[in-house]
Amino acid sequence: MTTNGRLETSEPRQWKGTLGSLLSDKLSREIDAFEGQIEQKRAGKLTDEVFAEMRLRRGVYGQRYDNGQRHDGVTSRELVFPNAELTKGPGTLWDAPGMVRIKNPFGAMTADQMDMLAEVSEEYADAILHVTTRQDIQLHFVHLEETPDLMRRLGVVGITTHEACGNAIRNVTACHLAGVCTTQTFDVTPYAAAVSDFLLGHPDAQEFGRKVKPAFSGCADRPCGLVKMHDIGGIARIREVDGVERRGFEFYVGGGLGAVPHQAQLFDEFLPEEELLPICQSISRVFARLGEKDVRSRARLKFLVAKLGIEEFRRLVLEDREGLSEDSRWTAYLDDVHKGHDGPLWQIETQDKLTPTPQLEKWLGANVTQQRQPGYKVVMIYLPLGDITADQMRGLADVARRFTGDSVRMTVEQNLALRWVRESDLAALHEALNELALADPRAETITDITACPGTDTCKLGISSSRGLARTLMEHLEERGELDEVVRGLRIKISGCFNSCGQHHMADIGFWGVSRKRNGYNVPHFQVVLGGQWAENAGSYGLAIVAVPGRNIPAAMDRIIEYYVDERDGDESFQAFVTRVGKASLRTLLQDLVEVPAYEQDPSFYSNWGDPREFTLGDMGVGECAGQVVSPVEFGLQASEREVFSAQDLLDQGDFNGAADIAYRAMLIAARTLAREKEIGLGEDPEAVVAAFKTHLYDPGLFHDPFAGGKFGNYLFRVHGERSNGFEATPERARQRIEEAQLFIEAAHSYHVRTAEAVSV
Amino acid sequence: MSAQAAPEVGSRVLSEPQRVGVKVFVEDQEAFDRARMIEVFHRWIQEDRLSGTLVDVHDYTHVPEGPGVLLVAHEWHLRTDEAGGRIGFEYELKREGSGTLAERVREAIVSVLEAALALEQDTAEDNPVRFATREMVFRFTDRLAVPATDAAFEEIIPELESVLAGFYGEIPIEFERVGHARGPLTLHMKVVGDGEWTLDELLNGARSAAG
Ligand code: SF4
Numbered sequence: 028m029t030t031n032g033r034l035e036t037s038e039p040r041q042w043k044g045t046l047g048s049l050l051s052d053k054l055s056r057e058i059d060a061f062e063g064q065i066e067q068k069r070a071g072k073l074t075d076e077v078f079a080e081m082r083l084r085r086g087v088y089g090q091r092y093d094n095g096q097r098h099d100g101v102t103s104r105e106l107v108f109p110n111a112e113l114t115k116g117p118g119t120l121w122d123a124p125g126m127v128r129i130k131n132p133f134g135a136m137t138a139d140q141m142d143m144l145a146e147v148s149e150e151y152a153d154a155i156l157h158v159t160t161r162q163d164i165q166l167h168f169v170h171l172e173e174t175p176d177l178m179r180r181l182g183v184v185g186i187t188t189h190e191a192c193g194n195a196i197r198n199v200t201a202c203h204l205a206g207v208c209t210t211q212t213f214d215v216t217p218y219a220a221a222v223s224d225f226l227l228g229h230p231d232a233q234e235f236g237r238k239v240k241p242a243f244s245g246c247a248d249r250p251c252g253l254v255k256m257h258d259i260g261g262i263a264r265i266r267e268v269d270g271v272e273r274r275g276f277e278f279y280v281g282g283g284l285g286a287v288p289h290q291a292q293l294f295d296e297f298l299p300e301e302e303l304l305p306i307c308q309s310i311s312r313v314f315a316r317l318g319e320k321d322v323r324s325r326a327r328l329k330f331l332v333a334k335l336g337i338e339e340f341r342r343l344v345l346e347d348r349e350g351l352s353e354d355s356r357w358t359a360y361l362d363d364v365h366k367g368h369d370g371p372l373w374q375i376e377t378q379d380k381l382t383p384t385p386q387l388e389k390w391l392g393a394n395v396t397q398q399r400q401p402g403y404k405v406v407m408i409y410l411p412l413g414d415i416t417a418d419q420m421r422g423l424a425d426v427a428r429r430f431t432g433d434s435v436r437m438t439v440e441q442n443l444a445l446r447w448v449r450e451s452d453l454a455a456l457h458e459a460l461n462e463l464a465l466a467d468p469r470a471e472t473i474t475d476i477t478a479c480p481g482t483d484t485c486k487l488g489i490s491s492s493r494g495l496a497r498t499l500m501e502h503l504e505e506r507g508e509l510d511e512v513v514r515g516l517r518i519k520i521s522g523c524f525n526s527c528g529q530h531h532m533a534d535i536g537f538w539g540v541s542r543k544r545n546g547y548n549v550p551h552f553q554v555v556l557g558g559q560w561a562e563n564a565g566s567y568g569l570a571i572v573a574v575p576g577r578n579i580p581a582a583m584d585r586i587i588e589y590y591v592d593e594r595d596g597d598e599s600f601q602a603f604v605t606r607v608g609k610a611s612l613r614t615l616l617q618d619l620v621e622v623p624a625y626e627q628d629p630s631f632y633s634n635w636g637d638p639r640e641f642t643l644g645d646m647g648v649g650e651c652a653g654q655v656v657s658p659v660e661f662g663l664q665a666s667e668r669e670v671f672s673a674q675d676l677l678d679q680g681d682f683n684g685a686a687d688i689a690y691r692a693m694l695i696a697a698r699t700l701a702r703e704k705e706i707g708l709g710e711d712p713e714a715v716v717a718a719f720k721t722h723l724y725d726p727g728l729f730h731d732p733f734a735g736g737k738f739g740n741y742l743f744r745v746h747g748e749r750s751n752g753f754e755a756t757p758e759r760a761r762q763r764i765e766e767a768q769l770f771i772e773a774a775h776s777y778h779v780r781t782a783e784a785v786s787v
Numbered sequence: 788m789s790a791q792a793a794p795e796v797g798s799r800v801l802s803e804p805q806r807v808g809v810k811v812f813v814e815d816q817e818a819f820d821r822a823r824m825i826e827v828f829h830r831w832i833q834e835d836r837l838s839g840t841l842v843d844v845h846d847y848t849h850v851p852e853g854p855g856v857l858l859v860a861h862e863w864h865l866r867t868d869e870a871g872g873r874i875g876f877e878y879e880l881k882r883e884g885s886g887t888l889a890e891r892v893r894e895a896i897v898s899v900l901e902a903a904l905a906l907e908q909d910t911a912e913d914n915p916v917r918f919a920t921r922e923m924v925f926r927f928t929d930r931l932a933v934p935a936t937d938a939a940f941e942e943i944i945p946e947l948e949s950v951l952a953g954f955y956g957e958i959p960i961e962f963e964r965v966g967h968a969r970g971p972l973t974l975h976m977k978v979v980g981d982g983e984w985t986l987d988e989l990l991n992g993a994r995s996a997a998g
Contacts, residue, residue: 042931092843099833107840108861109883122861124842142969149971150806150928153857153864155847167845168859170882411849418852418870421967464851483845497849636846638826 042176046183054182057189061085062175069113069121079116084195086128086188087174089116090167090484091645093123100639115171124168126484127152127177128191132223133201133216133243134162134437141424141435143184145417151177156420158413160477160529161240162200162437163191167484190227194235196311199223201243202251203436203444207398207405211245212263213274215252217364218303219243225304225356226311234315236326240283241307247277248561253439255291256282256532258328259310266297275299280310280340281332284526288567289329292337294344300364302348304357309347313340322775324660386468387457393468395453398446406445406456407470411500412478412493413441415465422463430456439529440517441477442470473516473587474503477529481522481539482634487646487661488522490539490550490576494636496520502580513587516600517560520552524668531567532558534600535586540573540668541643543710544622550576550634550641556586556612557604569604570675571612577631578619585615610679659778662699666692666771673764682755689760689767690749693742696774700729716746729777738773741766801888801942804932807895808879810868810924811903814917819874821848824856824867827909831858836905837898839863865902876903876918879926888933888943892925892950897993899923904986920989921978928971935972940964943972951976954989958982 043059050058061081068078082088095106108122115121129144136144144164148156151173152166159165169177178188190196199219206214222241226232232239242260244252254260261276278298282291298306310328317335319326332340383391394407408423415423427435427445434446448456460466469475476499479485481492499518503509521528521538530536536555541548551573558568574582589612594603604612622631632641669692676685694712697719702708704722708715723729724739731738745763755763813819828844831837839860847854847866855867855874861883868877878899884891903918910916925947927933933943944962951960958980966973984992 045931097843100829101833106842106861122840124859124861146928146930146971150930153845153859153866154854154928155850168842168864173882411851414847414850414853416850416853416870418967418970421969424969467851494846497846500849636825637844638829 042179046179049183050179051182054187055179058175058178058182061178065172065175068115075114075117075119079119080193082115082171082174083193084190085174085178086130086191087169087171088126088128088192089119089486090124090126091482091486091488093120093125093486094118095120095123096645098639098642098644103642103644121171125171127166127169127174127188128159129164129166129181129186129188130191130198131162131164131186131437132199133205133219134203134439135216136427136435136437137184138424138427138433138435140184140186141420141427143180143186145420145424147177147180148420149417154417156415156417157480158410158415158437158441158443160413160439160441160479160527161198162203162439163198164437165480167480187227192238194237195239196223196226196229196232197238197240199241199243200252200257200439202245202249203438204251204405204446205243205245207400207403207446208245208249208251209397209399210249211399212265213245215243215245215261215263217360218261218276218300221304221360222307226307229308229311231308231315232311235311236318236320237323237328239311239314239328243276251439253529253532254279254282256284256288256529257291258283259307260291261298261303264297273299276303278306281329281337283327283329284529284531285327285524288526288531289333290566291329292332294337294341300361301358305348305351305354306344308354309344309351312347313343317343322660322778324664325775387454390457390466390468391453393472394466394470400447402450403446404448404450404453406448406453406460407438408443408445408460408465409467409470409475410442410465411467412476412496415443419463419465422459423465426456426459426463429459440471440475442475471517472514473509473518474500475517476500477517477519477533479521479525479527481520481528482637482645485522485527487525488539489541489643489646490522490552491634491636492520492522492528492537492539494634495537495552495576495579498635499580499583502583506584509587510591512594512600513591516587518583519558524664530555530558532560533568534558534560535583536568537579539576541641542573542575542622544575545624547625547632548641548643549622549632552576552579554579554582554586554616557601559601566601569609569612570672571609572616572620574616574619575622575631576635577628582616582619585619586612589615609675613679659699659703662702663696663771663774663778666696666699666767666774668692669695670764670767670771673760673767677757677760677764680757682757682760685760686753686755686763689763690745692767693745693770696771697723697742700774700777712746712749716742723777728781729773731773731776738770741770801939801946802932803886803888804891804927804929805882805884806879806927806929807891808877808924808926808928809892809895809899810870810875810877810926811899812873812875812919812922814919816874818914819867819916820914821855821867821874827906828856828858828865831905837865837902863898865899875924876906877924877926878902879928889946889950892947893953893993896923896950896954897990900986900990904990907986918986920984920986921982923976924965924973925976926966926971926973930971933972935970939972940974943974947974947976954993955982955984956992 064081067073096103110121113121148154148166151169153168157165199222201215201219205216239258242252242254242257244254244262247262254262260279264275264277265272275297278295279291280294283289314328318331396405398405427433430448430452431445432447436444476496478492478496482488483493516534518535519528519530519533521530523539530538537552540551540553542551553573554571555568559566669688673685673688694715698715701718701722705718708718729739730736832841839862842859845857852869855869858865863881864879866877880895906916960978963975965975
């Protein structure tokens, strides 16, 4: 009983005691241990670095402004939290709101899980569940001290956040249609589940320098699995061996997006199913042993594969595989796989009649697709920017129970797929979804835009990817009915080069950059066209030009109109982009690159959806993209990006432009390193070169152990050429780009040497 | 297992919740300018318009029936909530609180009224925002302290009545349990007796009742 609202018992209730045996012993112990680590950190017994890695492995991230600084549009202000002295990572304040990533292998959710996700999102976060491009769910504005209870409650319904972040095997993704797809070779779900279970917490997968993202796809042609942009991935294959059909995978390694995108390389044309887990284990062991550890921007598996070459990497993995001790888990799951069924997952008793209305017709055409099992359909639910409210999620749990036999998956396009829906239930389902405001008929169309969190919550965000996405959605809506060939295009947006929005694979992609114009930093987006979403992300798009954020809607209009007017018959967008070429696309957008003076139009100097004047000052040391990114790494990555742009210009025959940008890339790298020694160093080239000389070159710090001061001299010479009327020929421009690359490599080496010296 | 069955908490009595949400509705729903709220909330951070550690503004206007525009403070969240298709201000105390259930509810009501008053005073002449004062929605996401059960619903009504008397005096009010059966305990309060109040009058009433 209460007296005037006050509980008469002295002990406050705790989820830990309340949930009791509903939680497995193992998970319970793990979460208790994490809670203990929080206490140890609070008591000052753990360093920031160690605790940050501990919480990241538990899916607990930092979030924008968690360094306690935020620019309010006028000035940078301190956020005064109660535990102002406590930190939960380097430069990360204890009380600052954070993000929790929840791992759902292959994006599967049961209705009970959906109910619990709804509960924890409204209690600990902001009542929004955000579906990511890797079939995870993210909650934002969560307090560190509430995370153990959040994990316990999720654990009761079989969900873990373990290794959702950090340098670990991340969520294993797979086609959302796996098991019901008309084009699949076989259902990859049990294999994805086996890899996920086997490698979770596996001792051989704990010592990585960076994360590893696995993916599976049921077929080669359709885009769902995106295998070729992943660190490791398998495409289902069947091969006849001695007259017997055997299952296996066309197996890839070393793909990835980020600042330096890599297409995955073929590891094995046919990896037999029984070899899947041991080979994944050996890949983990080789990566843990030989992968870069100190320089995170070079530590992904893609760099190791590129450095060793696929032949040598394969040889090392197979050699390691030979030496592995047999593990019964490698094949234990296969018996169940082979017993798997292809028949109806469930039966229901009632059958509602389908009475077509215009609204229903439109939804049927846009959001409903065939399933391989006759009589059933897959229904897509469009989630704007991947967001769904707690109330909607709870309502959807009811829908899942009633209409799907409990088969729901998240998609890599940040939507949901309801599977095993009986055709006869479609009208009733449409009505039920309509009541939840979840029947918008635009799934997998041009207005179904994918965007990473960007400046909304990510510490590395430069431009507002979600703000732009909202603007483009509205803009496209206002344009009215779109040409059929345009409706099927995909737009994807990232807030920075880390590519979490997967812009490389979009027909029309954008990623956030900043450009100095008229004395101000101005938010821009690099336009990337013609990426291939099909064939498991078969190829990446071409970077065209960086356009101020305000002009992106106009740029998009021009691009789609150009395509509609000039395409050749049934020509795909990718083929069109290849045919017309970068030069003509750049010309198409050239006048949009101009930025009016601040006084003329101040809106150019703000991000979409954010009235504050744009600043880079809110960027922090990132934990997003799975890393703790130091400002040095961030700066060096930015310089590499410039080299790519220089290469683009060279390809287009703009030799002076290419040489200029290569020079700028060197300056960025030099400034990045020199700023470590001279905090207030600005962007003036003279000052940057002088500071580089004083702090790094003259003391011999930048000198290569073998080449001495050679690479540093490149900078001095190129800088000097500026005032000597340098005229770029194709050869001189190419040479300058190569020198810029070598200079940046030397900067990376310097950074490795100093990082090693610090860690010794 | 279902979410409803998860927190079996024994005696099912109320205790002191950290999280208490109160929503007041905007009168002219059609005229409400959602996009403008982004600018308003950013400005409120600049001006320290509300008490607490104000962190950031988050735009959820793309989510149908979602949180609209969210102003995040360390201690609370304020949103232009659109749940059920009706726009209002929902103020949810999140953490750093203390006191009895009644004290937390009272704090949440005062806070939402102050925020609503700030917006009424902040709107343009040609499009004033006015809030309705004869109804509120209470939402308790802190399920350990306030379980979403019939027993808790029965038990909380007298608590809320006594708190609301401090704002409305002895006017009859009624409660209806609303929302999803597995959702947090949510009550829609309506004044059924006669009377009209401005936000200021409600706040003043509460101040004088508190002595
Ligand atoms: S790291 Fe960059 S791409 Fe990734 S979420 Fe942050 S802003 Fe987006």
